Amino acid sequence: MxxxxxxxxxxxxGNTARMCHAFADGVVSHRPVATVEIVNLYDFDFKGCRSCFACKLKDAATYGKCAVKDAISPILERALKADILVLASPIYLMDVSGEYKSFLERLLFPVASYEAEYKSLATNKMQVATIYTMNVPKEMCPNQVLASTEYFIGHIFRTPRRICAYNTYQFKDYSKYKVEVFDEEQKKQYHDKIFPIELKEAFSLGLEMAAEASK
Ligand SMILES: Cc1cc2nc3c(=O)[nH]c(=O)nc-3n(C[C@H](O)[C@H](O)[C@H](O)COP(=O)(O)O)c2cc1C
Incomplete structure (x- = not known):
């Protein structure tokens, strides 16, 4: 697996990485021999889709594939073959991070064909989880933005299962930073009480998806 x-x-x-590790621990707790790879996107020198359309070219070897070869290419290949794919991002400017979006363009667009009904060319319809972490509380989560990307992911692979960490800690020591808009004590209380629960949710989802993939 x-x-x-x-x-x-x-x-x-950070918060997103910790949620990713908790998910990974859940997978391994179900299946100790499972291979789990955590990819830190910011380690890779890559760009988003260049709109070359080689992936849409009739009768071409590149049809349905990203023709751009760079540091992220091997990761794209492994992601397309995975049994479980986890897509995790912090919320930046009420959306996902730029690097994450660039990665999704390269992963999804080549297999999103212009054939009838925008047929998905993905041969592996793996289970997908999305993880988001954000400063805002649950009621201010940018659900609509996230839901449209997830709709796309669902069309290409399978509908993702989402977990989030809200009201996250951004700095280790709030006293060093100029912050007037949140209550530091309230943040700390939430962080100490709720973040462990959110990590547990990530662990449980990892375990559940591993169990599903083992069937
Ligand atoms: C550039 C930038 C933009 C951000 N924009 C938002 C935002 O729009 N909404 C929000 O809730 N949090 C926002 N945040 C906070 C992060 O989403 C939040 O702290 C997240 O948990 C950070 O994840 P990390 O610890 O994995 O880096 C932003 C942070 C940065 C650095």
Whole structure:
């Protein structure tokens, strides 16, 4: 069983990374021999889709594939073959991070054909989980933006299952930063009480998806 986890945050030990690791622990707790790869997108020198349309060219070897070869190409190949794919991003400007979006363009657009009904060319319809972490509380989550990307992911692979961490800690020591809009004590209380629960949800989803993939 092969799990590929994409961390679309620049922070390797941040909230998104911690949710990714919790998910990975859940997979391994079900299946100790499972292969789990966590990819930190910001380690890779790559760009989003260049709109070359080689992936849409009739009778071409590149049809349905990303023709651009760069550092992210091997990751795209492994992601397309995974049994479980996890797509994780912090919320930036009420949307996903730029690097994460660039990765999705390269992953999804080549297999999103212009054939009848926009037929998905993905041969592997793996289970997908999405993970988002954000500063805002649950009621301010940019659900509509996330839902449209997930609709696309669902059309290409399978409808993703989503988990989130809300009201996240952004700095280790709030006293060093100029912050007037949130209550530091309230943040700390939420972080200490709720973040462990959100990590547990990530763990449980990893375990559940591994169990499903084992069937
Ligand atoms: C450039 C930037 C933009 C951000 N924009 C938002 C935002 O629009 N909404 C929000 O809730 N949090 C926003 N945040 C906060 C992060 O989403 C949040 O702290 C997240 O948990 C960080 O994840 P990380 O620890 O994995 O880096 C932003 C942070 C940065 C650095």
């Amino acid at each position: 092969n799990t590929v986890i994409i961390n679309g945050s620049p922070r390797k030990d």
